[in-house]
Amino acid sequence: MKQEILIVDDTPINLVLFEGLVKKLANCSSTTFADPVQGLLWAQAHTPDLIVLDYMMPNLNGIEFIQRLRSIPGKENQLILMVTANDQKDVRYQALDAGASDFLTKPIDRLEFLARTRNLLALSAAQRKLSDHALTLAAEVRVATADILQREQETVIRLSKAAEYRDPETGAHILRMAHYSQLIARGLGVSAADQDLLLHAAPLHDIGKVGITDNILLKPGRLLPEEFELMKKHASFGYEILKDSKSSILQAGAEIALGHHEKFNGSGYPQQLRGEAIPLFSRIVAVADVFDALTSARPYKPAWSLEAARAHIQSNAGEHFDPACVAVFLELWDEVLVIRERFNDQEDDWTTLLNTLL
Known part of the structure; x- marks a missing residue:
């Protein structure tokens, strides 16, 4: 040359x-x-x-x-x-x-x-x-970094699948709530990198249920007060499983697992955190998880209608849920419906569904 x-x-x-x-x-x-x-x-x-x-x-x-x-x-x-x-x-x-x-x-x-x-x-x-x-x-580093990220994401998928074997929730539920969470984060102005992090960490929110006994986890009816106290431990279990990882995804998953059952008014568990003392990712996942749980059929309950679930989320803004997260969720309602349609329970195949996270 x-x-x-x-x-x-x-x-x-x-x-x-x-x-x-x-x-x-x-x-x-x-x-x-x-x-x-x-x-x-x-x-x-x-x-x-x-x-x-x-x-x-x-x-x-x-x-x-x-x-x-x-x-x-x-x-x-x-x-x-x-x-x-x-x-x-x-x-x-x-x-x-x-x-x-x-x-x-x-x-x-x-x-x-x-x-x-x-x-x-x-x-x-x-x-x-x-x-x-x-x-x-630089190109080699990008390839190596992408490979590491894919391995981390595969770890998340396999951990989520392990929890699914213990829980009647479906793979489609995991994906819906993860994408709802990403949607809310985008509406709140969260950076693109953190939106992606949340998408991949949110499926770990209930990983602690692997530590809950079947007679409680799979009980078809309402839990007794003492049973519910044991069930609440899954939040801490999930945190303990994930907290010491060097992976940013698993670290975020630990935070979400611990905090997604906290309530904005301080009446949640396990730490009774209030308002913005609850980590943002946990506040976001709380809205996404509850909405999808309400609109999904379970052995112990029928699915709520979309209108009833939406009304429940809206009426609990400031009590259970962060009002800012609720406002964004309702503002982006049309996109919520698109996600719900995309990941339906009739296509509940883990390999196909969770490949969307890779």
Whole structure:
């Protein structure tokens, strides 16, 4: 691949001289401009290996050229060979401050020009090689990071599936409430990264139910007070299972597991947190989980109508639920219905459904 040298000098005879010298360099080509403004425009749009730049030019001198070029993102390391007169020491100091890489003095010495340009071109080639290597490494890191993220997400899926084996809730329920949660987070202005984190962590909200005995977990009727006290422990169980993980998804899942049964008025469990003391993800999941639980049939209850469940959520804003989460949920009602239709219980296949989280 040929290396390219941009030459900017307002004196035509100098352009001819420089072009002739460049031809003596192996595998090099030159682009020339007598107008420094046009040369700067070209340099902004291209990435030459070296710029040979005269200082004394009309409209835009060499130092101004360098300053403008260096101010452009991506041009900070452009190699520039400044051409000055022998008595212009102050100019050379200013050019160094502006970002000149090296100097030539007039009258141009042919051997010196060839030596300095070869050195700078070798440096340019090394810079490009290093940059290409950095891009390759960045691409490899992205691939490795994506692989790690997919493994984390698979862990979430398998943990969620383990809980599902102990609980009459379906895979479709897990996906609906996770997508409802993401929807609410988006409406609240949560960052895209945290929306995605919530989508993948929300399915872990009830992982602690693996620690609840079958006679309580699968009881078809209403739980006795002492049974309900045991059932409430699933929130703490889930937190204990997930809390020490280094995975951001499992850490978020631990927070959600612990806090999604807290109530905005402080009457929830296990810590009786109130208002914004309840973590945001837990406040969001509380709305999503209760709504889907109400509208889903279970062995111990029929499904509520959408209208009845919506009214329940709305009437409990400020009591059970964060009013801001409820407001967003109702505002995005049409999208809620789309999610409900997309993940229906008739397509309750874990492999198919949970692949949507990968």
